[in-house]
Amino acid sequence: MTGDLPTRHVVVMGVSGAGKTTVARGVAGLTGLTFAEADEFHSEANVDRMRAGVPLDDxxxxxxxxxxxxxMTSRHREGVSTVLACSALKRSYRDLLRQGPPRVDFVHLHGPTEVIRDRMSLRAGHYMPESLLDSQTATLEPLWPDEPGLVLDLQLPTETLITATITQLALPRLTIPATPPVNPR
Structure with a gap:
């Protein structure tokens, strides 16, 4: 990596149904960070396993x-900052993600399993069945004190979660150009 251009990389993490994608997209929309959905990087075999209700192993x-x-490393080399919606359930998984760009901040959306299960029951068209929530919850390792990031209560309103992420990580917001004055002729 050249490191010539400063970039920011954020992973919005948590179990399936925590709201990772919604928050990450919101952060991307207000900051200009390039968004990616980690689910889209899964192999077809992984998707088939999850769709069948079989948890993924390491x-x-x-x-x-x-x-x-x-x-993330490729985007860093291009000078592009990113926000990724990814479960990142274990410390070892986050350690691997941190091997990419020079710094990765994590935003853990955390909350009661019952709330998440209710959310999952309302989703349509997602391959991750509700039945895998328990295995994800059992696998989840909270952020360790030495990991850069923050923990947010997923029960907060979406706008609050997005704003808290941007504010607490000191992410630059997009500036909207002022509307030029109208020429009164």
Missing amino acids: AARWPWLRALADW
Whole structure:
């Protein structure tokens, strides 16, 4: 990596149904960071496993996580900042993601399993079945004190979560150019 251009890289993390994609898209919209959905990096075999209700093991996750780290590294080399919606359930997974660009901040959307299960029951068209929530919850390792990031209560309003992420990570907001004055002729 050249490191010539400063970039920011944020991973919005948590179990399926926590609201990662919604928050990450909102952050991208207000900051201009390039958004990616980690689910889109899964192999077809991984998607088929999850769709069948079979939890992924580490062997299935490592290539996926490497692809995500490589994606962030490529964007860093281009001078592009990113925000990624990714479960990043274990410290070891986050360690691998941090092997990409020079710094990755994590935003852990955390909350009661019952709330998440209710949200998942309302989703349509997602391959991750509600039945895998328990395995994800059992796998989840909260951020360690030495990991850069923050923990937010997923029960807060979406706008609050987006604003808190931008503010607490000191992400630059997009500036909207002023409307030129109208010529009164």
